[in-house]
Amino acid sequence: MYVIHNRTRWDFSIDLRRTPSSDMLSEEDQHITLAAGSACLICRRRKRRCDADRPTCGPCRKTQRSSQCVYDFSPSEWLEVKALTARVSELKQDIRAIKDTRKTLAMRSIMPSSSSGDTSTLPLNLIGRRREYVIAARPGPLDGPASLKDPFVGLLKQKDMLRNIRDPLIDIFLKYQKLYFPAHWDISRFRFLYNLPPSHQESFHPALLDALCLIGSIHGPASLKHYERLFYARLQISLYDCLANVDRLLDFVRASALAAVYCFIKFRIIEGQSRISAISHFAMACGLHNIDTYDFASCNLPLMGAPRNLTHLGDMIHTWWGLFCVDRIASVLSGVPPVIDAPYERNITTVWPCAFEEYADSSAARMSYSSISSLSSSDRDPQAGYDNVYAFRAKSFAMYYRAVSLASSFKGGLNVSAEARIALSATSVLTDAMALYRQRVCPIFGSTQNEVDHDSILILSIFKAYGASILLLHIFDQDTEAYQLRFDIARACARLAAEICLININLLNMTVWSSSHGILHTKSWSGSSTKPLHLGIPRTQLLFNPT
Helix, strand or coil: CEEEECCCCCEEEECHHHCCCHHHCCCCCCCEECCCCCCCHHHHHHCCCCCCCCCCCHHHHHCCCHHHCCCCCCHHHHHHHHHHHHHHHHHHHHHHHHHHHHHHHHHHHCCCCCCCCCCCCCCCCCCCCCCCCCCCCCCCCCCCCHHHHCHHHHHHHCCCCCHHHHHHHHHHHHHCHHHCCCCCCCHHHHHHHHCCCCCCCCCCCHHHHHHHHHHHHHHCCHHHHCCHHHHHHHHHHHHHHHHHCCCCHHHHHHHHHHHHHHHHHCCCHHHHHHHHHHHHHHHHHCCHHHCCCCCCCCCCECCCECCCCHHHHHHHHHHHHHHHHHHHHHHHHHCCCCCCCHHHHHCCCCCCCCCHHHHHCCHHHHCCCCCHHHHHCCCCCCCHHHCCHHHHHHHHHHHHHHHHHHHHHHHCCCCCHHHHHHHHHHHHHHHHHHHHHHHHHCCCCCCCHHHHHHHHHHHHHHHHHHHHHHHHHHHCCCCHHHHHHHHHHHHHHHHHHHHHHHHCHHHCCHHHHHHHHHHHHHHCCCCCCCCCCCCCCCHHHHCCCCC
16 A cells, blocks of 8 residues: 655545556655655666566566566564564474485395384484484595495495405305296306306396395395395396396396295295296296297397207296296285296297206207197197106296196086096196106106206106196086095105105205195095096106106
8 A cells, every 4th residue: 555645735545456556656746755664776786766566566567677676575474484484494304304314214124124113313303203314414524425434335335345245145145046947057157157247248147146035045044044134135126227228137137036926935935926926027028938949049038049059948948937937926825827928828838948958058949849839739849858856847837837727616516528528638737747757767856966956846746737637627526436536646746745755855845745735635535435427637647656
C-alpha cells in the first residue's frame, strides 16, 4: 500500500495493484514515499527514488538493469530463511553421520562377527533419543591408513589375493569340486591354468578364484572360515569388474553359478534363485545352449567369441550342462519353475559333454552329434563316446526333472500317460547304459583315490535315474507291473546305498537325497506278487543288479 501526496490538500491511499503503474504518471504530478526497506537494492545503493514495483522497479527498467533488480528480505522472510538454513545444516550433518555408519557397517560385514550388543563402533547412536547422532572425529596427524589397522580392508581392495591365503582354500575346493557342477576341471589342467600369470589370456579371472575360495572357506577349518565374508565381498566387486570390462565371460558365468550355489547352501533360497535365473539367461544370451559342433574355429558365440581350441570349447560345454543341472536342482528344492523350462529346453542344441581327456587328445571331434533331443526316444545314442559320467549326470538330471513335471501334471488331473511312457523308456535306456558302463569301467566303487570324483558323479546319476523311474511308474500306479517295478527299483537302490556306505560314505553326493524320498516311500511298502501287465519295458533294463 503506497501513500501518494498530490499537490492538492487532500491525501488518499491507492492500491497500485488496481491502478496503472506508477511510471505512467509524470514526476511533476506525483512522488512516492515507500516504507523503510521496501526499495530494491540497486536503488538503495544509488540513493535514488524507487517505486518498488515487482518483479522489476521502474528506475531499473529505464536504465536497463532489470536483471540486477533484487529486493532484500522482509523481517518475516528473514525468519523463514534462517529456519531453512538451519534445517539444511541439520540435514548435512545427518548425511555425514549416515555415511560414516555405512562405512563402519561395511567394514564389520567382512570381519568376524562380534557380540550382537556391541554398538561402540557405530557413529550412529541408535540407542536412546530418536534423532541423536554422533559424528565421527576426523583422523589426527598420527592416525595411519585403515588398511594398516584392519587387514581385511587392504585384502578387499587388492585385485589378486595373496597366495598364502588363496592356495589352501583352492586345495580345499578341489577336494570337494564333485559337489559343484559348474566348476569341473581336470586337476592337472587346472593346476597349469592356476599357475599362469594374471596377465595371461588363459588365466583364471579373479572373480572365479574368489568364488572358488568362497566355497573352500565353507569346507575349511575354523582358521579359514573367517575369510568367508571377505571373499563374498570380494566376489561382488570382481563380478562387477569382470562384466564391466567384458573380460573372460566364461569365468563370469562359472563364478556367478558358484555364488548361486553358495546362497543355496546358506539357505538363502530367494537370492540363490535370483542369481541362477540371471546367470542362466546370460549364458543363453552368450549362446552356450547352442554349441552343436566341435569345429571350434566356426563356433563363434555372441559376446564370448570363438573358443581358442577344442579344450576351451569343452569348458564351455561343461559349463552349460553344469548350469543346467544347478537350475534343475534349484527348481526341485525351491519349488520354483526352472529358468530353462520346456520352451527353452526344446531350443537346446549343445552336445553332451565328453570326458576331459577326450577334448585334450581331440577324440571328441570325431564323435557324432547328440543332444537333449535324444532323450525323447528310446533309441541308444549313436555314439558310445557319450557314455561318460558327465553326460550321464546331465541326462539323469534332465529325466528326473521331466519325471517331476509329469508327476505333478498327473496329480493335477491331466492325462500324461503317453509322455510318461516315452520318458520311462528313455530312462530305461539310460539306466541300462550306466549299468554297462559300471561293469566295464568301475565294477568296484572307490578302488583308487583318483576315481573318487568319477565314482561320485556316477552314483549321483544312478540315484537320479532311479528317482525318475519311480516317479514315472507312479503314474501307472493302477498297473500291478508298474507297482512291482517300483518296489524292485527301490530295493536295488537301497542295496546300492548299502554297498557305497561299506566302501566310502563320501561317495554319496548331497544332492542324492533330493531323489530319495520317492525311493524310501516305495521301499517302506511291500508289493503283492500278481500277474504283471505289459508296459513294453524289460524289467532288467531298469535294474543294475536284479538278483
